[in-house]
Amino acid sequence: MFRIYRxxxxxxxxxxxxxNFAATLVKERKKTVDRAGYYIHIQLGNCMLxxxxxxxxxxxxxxxxxxxxxxxxxxxxxxxxxxFIDNLIMHGxxxxxxxxxxxxxxxxxxYLKLKEFVIYHALPDAEVVSPSFVSKCCKIFKAxxxxxxxxxxxxxxxxxxxxxx
Numbered sequence: 388m389f390r391i392y393r394x395x396x397x398x399x400x401x402x403x404x405x406x407n408f409a410a411t412l413v414k415e416r417k418k419t420v421d422r423a424g425y426y427i428h429i430q431l432g433n434c435m436l437x438x439x440x441x442x443x444x445x446x447x448x449x450x451x452x453x454x455x456x457x458x459x460x461x462x463x464x465x466x467x468x469x470x471f472i473d474n475l476i477m478h479g480x481x482x483x484x485x486x487x488x489x490x491x492x493x494x495x496x497x498y499l500k501l502k503e504f505v506i507y508h509a510l511p512d513a514e515v516v517s518p519s520f521v522s523k524c525c526k527i528f529k530a531x532x533x534x535x536x537x538x539x540x541x542x543x544x545x546x547x548x549x550x551x552x
Contacts, residue, residue, distance in 0.1 A: 406430055421447040423504070423538035434515050435526055437507035438475070438531030440538055450545030451538055452486060452499050459495045465533040471506075474530040476490050500536040506534055 395401050413424030423440040442448050455462045466477060473494040481500040489499050508527045514520060 407433070412430035421542055421544075423535040425531060425535070427524065429515055431512060434510040434512060435507050436510065436527040436531075437505060438528070438535050439503075439505040439507075440535075442503060446545065446549075447542050448502070449486075449488070451541045452488060452489060453545070454537070455495050455498050456489060456493055462495070462498065462537060465537045466506075468533070470530045471534065474527055475506040475508055475534075478505045478507060504534075504538060506531055 395403065407428060407430035409428045411424050411426050413422050419550070421440055421442050421444055423438065426435075426439055428435045439449070440451075467469065472489040479501040480503055480504075481497075482502060484500075485493070485496055486499060490492070493499060508530075510523070514523060517523075
């Protein structure tokens with residue numbers, strides 16, 4: 388769960404408190420290794436559920452890109468299944484050029500250009516206060532599970548191979 392106080396040092400908005408509730412759920416978060424997880428954001432007119440990864444280490448981004456490039460079928464299976472398509476939208480800033488070390492003719496080039504990997508589902512305010520909200524969260528997070536597992540596997544395998552060499 389995130390703190391309610393805003394960091395106002397460099398912001399033109401000097402409101403002391405945030406106007407949203409947000410929490411991240413990540414399995415086995417370690418300070419040295421990035422991990423994909425689940426995110427809930429509740430704010431009047433701007434509610435959402437998401438699966439994402441906050442990438443602090445560029446090595447994690449390289450690991451994800453390498454896995455996408457070397458195992459495109461598995462990645463496409465995670466984002467092209469009906470459950471994912473019906474419930475989630477993929478979003479992320481992109482590079483203008485293919486990242487160094489990757490072929491511009493790679494069929495996965497659009498995904499290799501991503502600088503972040505975020506999938507989300509926008510929620511109307513009424514749904515957040517409905518009795519079915521918890522089951523909706525479960526449904527969306529279940530749809531995000533394969534995506535998060537793919538991302539985490541890429542990072543974990545990369546770090547294991549790096550430390551074993």
